Amino acid sequence: MMQTQVERDKEANFRAARFYKVGQPLVIEELEVPKLGEKDVLIKVKSAGICRGELDLIDAGMLRKLPITLGHEISGVVEDTGIQVSTHKIGDRVVVHALTTCGNCEYCQQGQDMLCTSLLTSPQYGFTADGGYAEFCKVNASQVLPIPSEIPFDFASTLGCAGLTAYHAVVKAGRVAANDNVVVYGVGGLGMYAIQFAKLAGANVIAIGRNEEKLKKAVDLGADHVIRAAEQNVSTAIKNATNGKGADITFSFVPFAGNEVMKNCWDSFANGGRMILVGLPRPLNIDLTPIVFRGFSLRGSFYGSKADLAEMLELVKNNKIKSDVAKTISLDEINQSMESIRKGEIAGRCVVAF
């Protein structure tokens, strides 16, 4: 029988950036190549995106099982497969859907995998199971999707979380349609993809942010109007950008949005305005009366399903959606780059390339 690369390299360890302690830099160390279960694939990682949410995990200590290899935006090449895997073969270019779901519960059956009742007990790559800040990553084959050949690895990795979360929010939760007045609050990794998906649907898109460079990029990606949150009256600016009507749908990608963001959204809604909350809010103190009298609604949107990911990859391939990758680093630069992301210095996604 032919020897696989892994068998040849069995003695060789691989390098990974591990999260040991809350608020501390990741530790780069060597691990043994993991043994594959019957339904696993071993991925030789090519790119792993650094998601803003990860910094919150490091800073706030939301993970219980430590140490762990972080990194949930993963793309790479199948290096080896478990004996029961028939869906993928060695050499396939793949992207990972990070949240393992059961496939059987009511929500999975309806294509709402991210609401799966087994979410808390299944391996979640980069959260409760080792993720992609490593040369190799072991993933259940059910969580691995092929990447169209037109999409490079670095772009594909960012689609695994930032792209998918934005796609699900805009297309599924928001159901954005032609001529909708859409506000994208927050122009980080998710916002940059949300702007593009909303434009593709034919919406009038207004992007709100604080960083000049990021707002410039939002315009390059198709935003019709930009609002500088620190300098302008947000609700007045939204009314001006919508011929006085106000926003039909507002997406908040702002991490830990407080009363100010919520009030700005409320004050700038058209009647029947819908808010889709994606970034986690702080505890809020807001008046909900307009929800009743003006028919507003508020809904959350979390990640996206595997079907969404497959759909989105096709859409990205066919519609020339632009990559949000702004910086490529080596594994050794990861702590330094996370510091730059914390300071908001990188307009776009930073990815670790292998």
Ligand SMILES: [Zn+2]
């Ligand atoms: Zn993420």
Ligand SMILES: [Zn+2]
């Ligand atoms: Zn399920």
